[in-house]
Amino acid sequence: MNHSLCPWISNLTDCCLVICKLHIAARAFNPEILIANCFPLMITISYHISRTVFETLHCSNMEQDRLVGRGNLHRRGGGGGAPRQRGGLQRSVGRRQRTIISNEVRAIIVDHMVNRGFTMAEAARLVQPNLQRSTVSSIIRTFHQENRINRRQPGGGRPRVLTDQQELAVEEMVRARNDIRLSEIKQAIENSNDTFANVPSISLPTMSRLLKKHQVSMKQIYLVPFERNNVRVKQLRSEYIQRVMELDAAVNHHTYIFVDEAGFNLAKTTCRGRNLIGQRATIQVPGQRGGNISMCAAISEDGVVGCTPVLGSYNTEHLIVVFFK
Incomplete structure (x- = not known):
């Protein structure tokens, strides 16, 4: 029998006596005896019920803690003992760490x-x-x-292929020529007799990691005409700026009109799209590309002065017709 029921057994005689008194009082129709014995009985029963529930729950928790401590409590997915983690049992929490001696x-x-x-x-x-x-x-x-006192320096693995100066030299190669390929960089390093003389060979993945380390990424090539930055064009730009500054400093007010033209094609579409893996991204386009359309527009300080589209490209004759008609 559970020891938590002992309070009920020890007070069984008192409860029986109170019940007998209540039965006699009920038959004699004595309200005073009923009131005097009913309330103490209810208080006694409530007290013992609360005490029994508390002791039962406390004993159950103690028994569960004892089983968990011994490793006898079975869990879902495995036996008892320490809780499992990914890759095996949990490592000991109290494991002594390695002491580092200076x-x-x-x-x-x-x-x-x-x-x-x-x-x-x-x-x-x-x-x-x-x-x-x-x-x-x-x-x-x-x-x-x-014959050594100092600690061994942490190391391991393969040594570095390139030094810091050599890595900077590779970065300068990319800066000087943005369209250079990894295979070309590899060939330049292996054929070098001065900067990379101690590097007999290098792999393409190593080159890729090196460029990523120096924040050099693959990107779309932006085409720049080589005439744009030659000496003659730079001189013309300087003269244009000087002329504009002279006009701004003049007494008479001048109105600047900026003219530019751009060509496009109605069949031009985006080059990238999305679709499920394994399926091509397709769109419907006309079978014939058609002719190019050029748009010429002029703006000033007051807004757009005019714009005229033509089929084909703009030339001097078209510009004269547009602005002097």
């Missing part, structure tokens, strides 16, 4: 052991609190076998 402490330990004749335990206690004897043994063993 080079100065290592030198003191070697001096105590080699020159002063201290034992490993004595050297560990004198140099640093909570220093393990195995750590002192490892330091002394490294000193005797490798």
